[in-house]
Amino acid sequence: MSIDESTAARVAKLARIKVEPDALPALAGEFNTILGFIEQLNEVDIEGVEPMVSVTPQVLKRRADVVTDGDQQARILSNAPDAREGFFAVPKVVE
Amino acid sequence: MTKLNELGLAAARDALRAGETTSKELTQACLEAIEGAGMLNAFVHQTPELAMERAAQADVRIAQGNAPSMCGLPVGIKDLFCTKGVASQAGSRILEGFLPEYESTVSQNLADAGAVMLGKLNMDEFAMGSSNETSVYGNAVNPWRRNDEDTALTPGGSSGGSAAAVAADLCLAATGTDTGGSIRQPAAFTGIVGIKPTYGRCSRWGIVAFASSLDQAGPMTKTVRDAAIMLEAMSGHDPKDSTSADLAVPDFEAALTGDIRGKKIGIPKEYRMDGMPPEIENLWQEGIAMMKDAGAEIIDISLPHTKYALPAYYVIAPAEASSNLARYDGVRYGHRAKLDQGDGITEMYEKTRAEGFGAEVQRRVMIGTYVLSAGFYDAYYNRARKVRTLIKRDFELAFDQGVDAILTPATPSSAFGLGEMTDADPVAMYLNDVFTVTVNLAGLPGVAVPTGVDRQGLPLGLQLIGRPWEEADLLNTAFALENAAGFVAKPAKWW
Numbered sequence: 001m002s003i004d005e006s007t008a009a010r011v012a013k014l015a016r017i018k019v020e021p022d023a024l025p026a027l028a029g030e031f032n033t034i035l036g037f038i039e040q041l042n043e044v045d046i047e048g049v050e051p052m053v054s055v056t057p058q059v060l061k062r063r064a065d066v067v068t069d070g071d072q073q074a075r076i077l078s079n080a081p082d083a084r085e086g087f088f089a090v091p092k093v094v095e
Numbered sequence: 096m097t098k099l100n101e102l103g104l105a106a107a108r109d110a111l112r113a114g115e116t117t118s119k120e121l122t123q124a125c126l127e128a129i130e131g132a133g134m135l136n137a138f139v140h141q142t143p144e145l146a147m148e149r150a151a152q153a154d155v156r157i158a159q160g161n162a163p164s165m166c167g168l169p170v171g172i173k174d175l176f177c178t179k180g181v182a183s184q185a186g187s188r189i190l191e192g193f194l195p196e197y198e199s200t201v202s203q204n205l206a207d208a209g210a211v212m213l214g215k216l217n218m219d220e221f222a223m224g225s226s227n228e229t230s231v232y233g234n235a236v237n238p239w240r241r242n243d244e245d246t247a248l249t250p251g252g253s254s255g256g257s258a259a260a261v262a263a264d265l266c267l268a269a270t271g272t273d274t275g276g277s278i279r280q281p282a283a284f285t286g287i288v289g290i291k292p293t294y295g296r297c298s299r300w301g302i303v304a305f306a307s308s309l310d311q312a313g314p315m316t317k318t319v320r321d322a323a324i325m326l327e328a329m330s331g332h333d334p335k336d337s338t339s340a341d342l343a344v345p346d347f348e349a350a351l352t353g354d355i356r357g358k359k360i361g362i363p364k365e366y367r368m369d370g371m372p373p374e375i376e377n378l379w380q381e382g383i384a385m386m387k388d389a390g391a392e393i394i395d396i397s398l399p400h401t402k403y404a405l406p407a408y409y410v411i412a413p414a415e416a417s418s419n420l421a422r423y424d425g426v427r428y429g430h431r432a433k434l435d436q437g438d439g440i441t442e443m444y445e446k447t448r449a450e451g452f453g454a455e456v457q458r459r460v461m462i463g464t465y466v467l468s469a470g471f472y473d474a475y476y477n478r479a480r481k482v483r484t485l486i487k488r489d490f491e492l493a494f495d496q497g498v499d500a501i502l503t504p505a506t507p508s509s510a511f512g513l514g515e516m517t518d519a520d521p522v523a524m525y526l527n528d529v530f531t532v533t534v535n536l537a538g539l540p541g542v543a544v545p546t547g548v549d550r551q552g553l554p555l556g557l558q559l560i561g562r563p564w565e566e567a568d569l570l571n572t573a574f575a576l577e578n579a580a581g582f583v584a585k586p587a588k589w590w
Contacts, residue, residue, distance in 0.1 A: 011461050015457075017449050017452065018442075030520070031465070034409060034521060034522060035462075037522045038410055038479075044400065044482050049485060050481070055308060058338070063334065078194070079196075088427060090443065091442075092439065
């Protein structure tokens with residue numbers, strides 16, 4: 001599997017990272033190096049092997065479905081790059 | 096006369112309890128050492144007022160006779176841990192200015208045990224790196240140098256600041272985190288002890304996430320005894336992390352008898368890599384001889400899927416990272432890019448992440464995005480998870496043979512020069528973790544112990560891998576290795 005520039009551009013778009021067009025060839029080259037390394041996995045016989053879900057055999061704990069926290073608007077907004085009137089502010093989403 | 100900042104945790108604890116010194120004096124000595132070590136770039140956010148305040152409180156508790164296990168002991172905290180009101184950036188530009196409103200469980204556990212935080216330590220951005228060179232703060236520098244040279248060397252990574260700070264006696268000990276070797280490799284590069292416990296031993300809550308199924312916190316210390324003391328303080332069940340184990344934490348220090356007679360130590364043949372420097376092979380053989388002399392039985396074992404651990408890791412870790420790092424969108428915290436007229440929310444995301452993430456983080460997020468994307472999920476992600484199952488099974492079969500611990504080299508080389516790997520392809524840097532990454536994939540505890548120096552005068556370490564949840568036994572084996580190796584070398588001060 002070889003990644004070309006248009007695939008690299010598509011992956012950058014999916015990852016929501018802006019990549020300038022002149023940086024795409026180098027990026028595609030790095031992807032190909034890393035994926036070439038990963039290709040070794042094709043040598044392994046994985047017939048009948050289950051994919052790992054949890055590294056330690058454990059059942060995730062459950063807790064009661066109740067409110068345990070809240071009423072912390074100021075603390076939640078304290079690190080926001082742009083907070084207005086008690087909300088996170090972002091550029092206009094709907095035209 | 097040993098300076099106060101040169102003490103380890105156990106020695107300082109005993110001196111405090113004997114009334115020979117105070118936490119204020121210890122803390123002051125560390126703060127002065129930090130002040131004079133700017134060239135190492137280890138501490139990136141210092142909290143001297145907070146430290147002196149906690150030291151004063153500790154002195155009161157010690158005087159009252161109700162001091163908890165780490166009362167008054169000054170430590171450094173890796174920048175990956177969220178600390179309330181103190182900058183916590185994960186070495187990234189995207190978290191510039193972020194001041195957590197909460198404290199990570201591990202750093203809270205340490206505070207509850209009386210430890211004094213001196214500040215935050217340098218690291219690779221989001222813990223992605225093996226040389227501390229991906230940090231937004233610039234690289235940390237190894238206090239060790241090659242004989243008769245002044246080339247600046249890497250302290251390793253990602254916990255490079257922690258390793259440099261402990262090796263240079265800027266703090267008594269430090270926290271690290273380990274996703275593929277990020278505690279053990281820097282520990283080996285700087286001649287200190289570092290243990291990654293069993294997955295689930297330490298809570299991950301409040302630690303900036305990289306790859307959640309692999310990440311574990313652990314201590315980086317001057318001795319195995321110190322590692323036992325600090326790991327016990329860091330560990331424990333936490334309802335806020337559903338993968339944290341609800342198991343009692345043993346008294347790790349009490350397990351240190353140094354008696355390993357009759358223990359079975361496995362030597363995996365697959366860890367003898369092509370092109371491995373003879374010094375690493377010699378170090379390993381010396382370690383095997385030390386274990387044998389201490390009365391352990393040496394058993395040759397096979398871990399046949401070892402060679403596939405790094406390729407599996409470089410699918411699983413980036414996949415999880417791409418998901419975890421989706422939260423950095425410029426909306427709720429951290430950096431937001433300046434937008435041009437007409438830019439919408441998509442441009443905000445894309446520009447923010449391009450400006451906020453460094454090159455290695457961008458690369459891994461995109462690789463992760465690719466292996467999880469439609470059409471490739473089975474071929475890459477599911478295949479890697481199946482190989483991970485086989486890697487874990489290799490270890491289970493070895494332990495089923497009665498093996499108590501596995502002895503391997505910690506790293507394929509000693510510390511390399513900063514900038515030496517700049518022109519190499521990314522995979523060359525990834526090979527640093529060849530001996531450590533299997534342990535994360537299998538969720539096992541692993542400890543790096545310094546056992547020698549190479550002909551350049553740089554420290555080298557061996558790794559011991561233990562059974563799940565048996566850190567106590569593993570630390571005891573490490574203690575026996577430490578006693579036999581008698582490693583006492585320290586870097587000559589040049590900074």
